[in-house]
Amino acid sequence: MPPRSYVSPARSAAAAETRERVIEAASRTLRDESIARFSLDTVAKAAGVTRLTVYNQFGSRRGLLEAVFDEIARHGGLHQLADAMTMADPRAALDRMVEIFCGFWSRDSAVGRLHDAMATDPEFAEAVRERNERRRRGVTGLIDRIAGKSASQQARSDAVDLIFALTSYPTFASLSAGRSKDEVCRLVQAACHAALAPLLGPSSRGTGEASLEG
Amino acid sequence: MPPRSYVSPARSAAAAETRERVIEAASRTLRDESIARFSLDTVAKAAGVTRLTVYNQFGSRRGLLEAVFDEIARHGGLHQLADAMTMADPRAALDRMVEIFCGFWSRDSAVGRLHDAMATDPEFAEAVRERNERRRRGVTGLIDRIAGKSASQQARSDAVDLIFALTSYPTFASLSAGRSKDEVCRLVQAACHAALAPLLGPSSRGTGEASLEG
DNA sequence: AAATTCGATATACATAATGTATAGTCAATC
DNA sequence: GATTGACTATACATTATGTATATCGAATTT
Numbered sequence: 001m002p003p004r005s006y007v008s009p010a011r012s013a014a015a016a017e018t019r020e021r022v023i024e025a026a027s028r029t030l031r032d033e034s035i036a037r038f039s040l041d042t043v044a045k046a047a048g049v050t051r052l053t054v055y056n057q058f059g060s061r062r063g064l065l066e067a068v069f070d071e072i073a074r075h076g077g078l079h080q081l082a083d084a085m086t087m088a089d090p091r092a093a094l095d096r097m098v099e100i101f102c103g104f105w106s107r108d109s110a111v112g113r114l115h116d117a118m119a120t121d122p123e124f125a126e127a128v129r130e131r132n133e134r135r136r137r138g139v140t141g142l143i144d145r146i147a148g149k150s151a152s153q154q155a156r157s158d159a160v161d162l163i164f165a166l167t168s169y170p171t172f173a174s175l176s177a178g179r180s181k182d183e184v185c186r187l188v189q190a191a192c193h194a195a196l197a198p199l200l201g202p203s204s205r206g207t208g209e210a211s212l213e214g
Numbered sequence: 215m216p217p218r219s220y221v222s223p224a225r226s227a228a229a230a231e232t233r234e235r236v237i238e239a240a241s242r243t244l245r246d247e248s249i250a251r252f253s254l255d256t257v258a259k260a261a262g263v264t265r266l267t268v269y270n271q272f273g274s275r276r277g278l279l280e281a282v283f284d285e286i287a288r289h290g291g292l293h294q295l296a297d298a299m300t301m302a303d304p305r306a307a308l309d310r311m312v313e314i315f316c317g318f319w320s321r322d323s324a325v326g327r328l329h330d331a332m333a334t335d336p337e338f339a340e341a342v343r344e345r346n347e348r349r350r351r352g353v354t355g356l357i358d359r360i361a362g363k364s365a366s367q368q369a370r371s372d373a374v375d376l377i378f379a380l381t382s383y384p385t386f387a388s389l390s391a392g393r394s395k396d397e398v399c400r401l402v403q404a405a406c407h408a409a410l411a412p413l414l415g416p417s418s419r420g421t422g423e424a425s426l427e428g
Numbered sequence: 429a430a431a432t433t434c435g436a437t438a439t440a441c442a443t444a445a446t447g448t449a450t451a452g453t454c455a456a457t458c
Numbered sequence: 459g460a461t462t463g464a465c466t467a468t469a470c471a472t473t474a475t476g477t478a479t480a481t482c483g484a485a486t487t488t
């Protein structure tokens with residue numbers, strides 16, 4: 001006879017709660033320790049569950065890291081990107097986008113450790129890269145709106161890739177030594193403005209907007 | 215009685231040769247596999263020695279990685295930096311420096327894997343960071359020569375840190391998707407030019423040198 | 429009320445990696 | 459010929475991920 005299966009509200013609620021507890025414990029561990037010392041044993045103990053429970057919930061270390069990443073993304077303010085992209089002025093939208101990502105990179109120091117984890121787990125790295133592709137698409141869209149009709153495809157790609165690199169986590173982390181989040185933000189915004197200059201055509205050099213000054 | 219110790223030319227020569235063989239095997243392994251699959255077992259077998267020999271020569275996994283990094287640095291063309299720094303025109307020196315580093319980052323793909331290793335080994339990361347400080351000092355020296363007297367300390371720091379980030383390996387790797395080494399080099403050079411603009415004072419905007427175009 | 433299902437636990441095991449310890453091998457040097 | 463030093467052989471301790479099996483206990487179904 002077929003087994004009778006059922007869904008239990010109380011069960012799923014409890015499971016969801018432990019899942020949250022594990023993610024929270026994992027985030028805390030990532031914040032406190034380096035990725036080298038991030039073990040499922042540590043996380044499980046910090047969450048007050050068994051290591052096997054972590055496997056039940058996330059399948060693997062990689063699954064846990066992805067869950068943490070998604071949790072941070074949910075609470076990191078990236079939802080504001082939708083509004084930013086619909087702004088009338090694409091340059092203002094770019095500034096806003098830089099601001100949103102600076103806020104995202106700085107909000108939870110665990111994101112840095114997650115980027116470290118990309119080095120040792122190629123599949124996790126791929127997962128993070130896919131999530132970053134949204135940023136690249138966003139930049140591409142804005143560049144297409146900013147670029148004049150005479151701008152070559154080459155110039156567009158250059159601008160997109162430069163701005164993508166400038167708004168990446170490694171760049172943010174590098175510039176964060178001795179700077180507040182807002183200072184980094186202004187610096188990156190200025191660098192992005194400079195990266196737009198070639199899109200405007202040779203005639204519009206030196207209009208001020210292309211300068212690095214905020 | 216004290217043990218009579220001696221130095222043996224033949225012995226040290228043979229040891230130096232096996233050391234080279236291990237480093238070579240480690241470089242090859244780093245080129246072929248991800249850092250996650252970089253184990254002393256693999257390297258030892260590839261070099262035709264025992265794992266214990268690796269420990270005898272390098273003390274630890276970290277010691278081996280540092281030896282590989284130094285070996286790559288020796289053959290990576292960084293010695294050209296000395297000449298570049300003494301060029302009369304500091305802007306030309308900066309261009310040359312970007313060129314030298316693009317060559318360095320692209321010469322041996324093992325450098326990418328070594329940067330990955332920074333994530334899991336904090337002490338190795340510190341060692342690599344110290345070696346990168348030479349680049350930062352070089353940039354600082356050039357900026358001081360380029361900056362006008364009116365340039366604020368803030369503006370100098372901004373330019374130094376931006377150029378340091380632009381010439382870093384992560385930026386190079388990010389821009390390398392779909393670009394040749396030379397194309398990346400020209401793009402980074404242009405971005406560095408743009409980063410210099412604020413140093414020249416507000417009056418010299420739009421002189422062309424500050425544009426992103428090569 | 430009894431049977432069952434599901435999340436979590438307990439325990440054990442396989443595998444791989446770093447690192448340490450000890451004894452042994454063999455050619456180079458004294 | 460005795461000894462030294464680089465390398466080997468073997469073994470062991472530790473830590474981590476991941477898998478397998480049996481069990482407990484509470485929520486749900488019949």
